[in-house]
Amino acid sequence: MEQSPIKLSRCYKTARVFPTDVNNHNTLFGGKLMAYIDDIASISASKHCRRSVVTASTDSVDFLFPIRPTDSVCLESFVTWTGKSSMEVFVKVITEDLKTGERKIAATSFLTFVALDENKKPVTVPHAIPETEEEKRLNETALHRAEMRRSRREGSKKFADYLTTTFPWE
Numbered sequence: 770m771e772q773s774p775i776k777l778s779r780c781y782k783t784a785r786v787f788p789t790d791v792n793n794h795n796t797l798f799g800g801k802l803m804a805y806i807d808d809i810a811s812i813s814a815s816k817h818c819r820r821s822v823v824t825a826s827t828d829s830v831d832f833l834f835p836i837r838p839t840d841s842v843c844l845e846s847f848v849t850w851t852g853k854s855s856m857e858v859f860v861k862v863i864t865e866d867l868k869t870g871e872r873k874i875a876a877t878s879f880l881t882f883v884a885l886d887e888n889k890k891p892v893t894v895p896h897a898i899p900e901t902e903e904e905k906r907l908n909e910t911a912l913h914r915a916e917m918r919r920s921r922r923e924g925s926k927k928f929a930d931y932l933t934t935t936f937p938w939e
């Protein structure tokens with residue numbers, strides 16, 4: 770089976786918080802951060818498998834601290850675990866107060882991407898090999914998260930059966 774070290778999937782991005790990026794509390798708008806997270810995570814997934822990828826799911830995004838215009842926002846992402854065609858990607862968001870240098874974990878998220886072949890069908894990805902302590906810990910705990918997602922997906926499918934697609938005025 771093809772293998773690839775997790776480190777080859779690592780991506781980093783640092784951004785300023787501009788006036789157009791904030792909410793009415795003058796802190797980074799959550800939707801903006803979620804777009805950054807999906808963006809960087811998709812690059813990690815693509816670097817790991819060198820295929821087209823789609824986001825299959827995003828686990829909860831935990832916003833631990835507000836991100837202010839005086840902070841920089843730094844995102845770090847890497848593949849933590851692989852199934853057959855799926856890849857779990859972890860994203861860590863670190864804020865840095867640009868005056869004091871204080872750094873905090875502001876948010877974390879797990880996402881799952883699926884690699885697709887030329888016919889848009891799921892295709893096998895290289896097995897992810899963890900090396901650092903952080904990578905090993907996230908890799909060892911991933912199977913449990915994947916099982917929870919599988920069960921949640923089944924629930925989401927059943928839930929969708931109850932929902933209507935008609936317009937509210939019909």
Ligand SMILES: CC(C)(COP(=O)(O)OP(=O)(O)OC[C@H]1O[C@@H](n2cnc3c(N)ncnc32)[C@H](O)[C@@H]1OP(=O)(O)O)[C@@H](O)C(=O)NCCC(=O)NCCS
Nearest residue numbers: 823824825826851852853854855856881883891918919922
């Ligand atoms: C994700 C998608 C490609 C899966 O296709 P599928 O034909 O249902 O494929 P399967 O059921 O065989 O699943 C393929 C893999 O995806 C995983 N998967 C599928 N849905 C998942 C979900 N919601 N969360 C986590 N993993 C998921 C499966 O566990 C499986 O993993 P494995 O190959 O490692 O065992 C398909 O559901 C899809 O295209 N969804 C829309 C994706 C999209 O448009 N994303 C952008 C959102 S705007």
